[in-house]
Amino acid sequence: MQLTSPAPDAVARFAADLAALWPADDRSGPLGLAVSGGPDSIALLLLAHAALPGRIAVASIDHGLRAEAAGELALVERIAGERGIPFAPMAVTLAPGNLQARAREARYAALARWAQQAGLGAVATAHHADDQAETLLMRLNRGSGLAGLAGVRPRAAIPDSEITLLRPLLGWRKADLAAVVAAAGITPAQDPSNTNSDFDRARLRMAIADAAWLDPVQIAASAAHLAESWQALSWYAELDWHEMVIRDDTAPGGLGFTYCANVPRIIAIETICSIIHELGGHATRSEAARAWDRLWAGENASLGGVLAVPGTERVEKIGVPMRVWRFRPEPARSLN
Structure with a gap:
């Protein structure tokens, strides 16, 4: 089967973004990827496979919230298998409380266990500029302090662990990532919660889409500046x-x-x-x-x-x- 690789300029861009967060001299093991089956994380898989052939592993997590999750894990397993990438499916049980918060906690805990057991050097997620812009605007609207306004960090540690967590796509637009997936001829999964107006983030995403004057890349850049300020304050x-x-x-x-x-x-x-x-x-x-x-x-x-x-x-x-x-x-x- 003929597999289509991302364009060379996209691969070079990704490799440079990754190296800025995770220099070659710091790498002690393969890069683990958290891949849900959505367009953002599949783009991460395709770019990382092209930039680091033979040096990545993939995990997908079923939170037990949607019947479609099993099919999404199967999609990721197929994409990884076609490329010879080690794949780890995982299921988690959520603690009571805020659904999205408990899902995030369980997801990161599972990824940390996987990374330790598999001897990975770091784990990467597919957070991108649109995600970062949404996070900053949501936290501004809640009156968050500087720590919150710094948004998601490009490099951090998975909570309650020493596993390095990387977000190499924070300078990429969601549309850029969707184009990578489309060029590979892959139809990604679509999480209905992303358009469910019951969730604050989904409502904000719709509002941003209607405000053409907002530039998510520049908003994400502001979050990066705030993160530098927070680092200095710390x-x-x-x-x-x-x-x-x-x-x-x-x-x-x-x-x-x-x-x-x-x-x-x-x-x-x-x-x-x-x-x-x-x-x-x-x-x-x-x-x-x-x-x-x-x-x-x-x-x-x-x-x-x-x-x-x-x-x-x-x-x-x-x-x-x-x-x-x-x-x-x-x-x-x-x-x-």
Whole structure:
């Protein structure tokens, strides 16, 4: 059977995008691809196969949500088999809760297990510029902070694992990817949830399609700039943690932290989250932000099982009076 490869310029473009995220010297195993059977992920398969022949593997996941999923997995298995690509079908069981969120969590957990068992060097997904634009606009509409506005990262780690996660198609339009699949003579699967107006993302996708003046590639570029800003802020927050947070093993409860709060609010929020985590609790950024507001106003704050008490002290290493906040496990409440 004669198989059609993507155009050489498309393959070269993909290879360059992948190398920018995953340099050849960093590669310790094959590249795993998450392929659903839709046009975006099939394009990823075709481009990666042409750019990395013999050095990729494919996985498809059935979330148990649609009867059509079995046929979609069979489609991906056929496409992979025709090209001699190792294929792994997987089924997952979703935990109760938000359907799309639980599906995403189960999917990434399955991909991490697969990557570890198969000895893969990284896993790639087919998120593209249109996806990134939708994500940024959705989060803007929800009032997200900088971490959320950074969108999906080009390179990250699969949650709760050390597996490298790559998104080499963030500079590609959905139409570009559909053209790659069409040129190969493949009819991809179509997920009806992509056009189901019950979902926020589908409604936004329709709105973007009707707004010809919006440029998803440029919106995605803005998300990349925000991601760089978030990276810089995270670096500063790490510095703040090491320079301005003092561990106190004599505090009530056996452990506490003293924080010399001398940075902008957005950075202090990250440091507060780190302190709460070190004390065995958990706090969202929104909760840490509300705690910062109370502490800045001179009021105690309680979050994640931790009590924070504000004060002003002369800090020897700084040489001037400044805000000093003390964090310790919250005292047990009396039953009387």
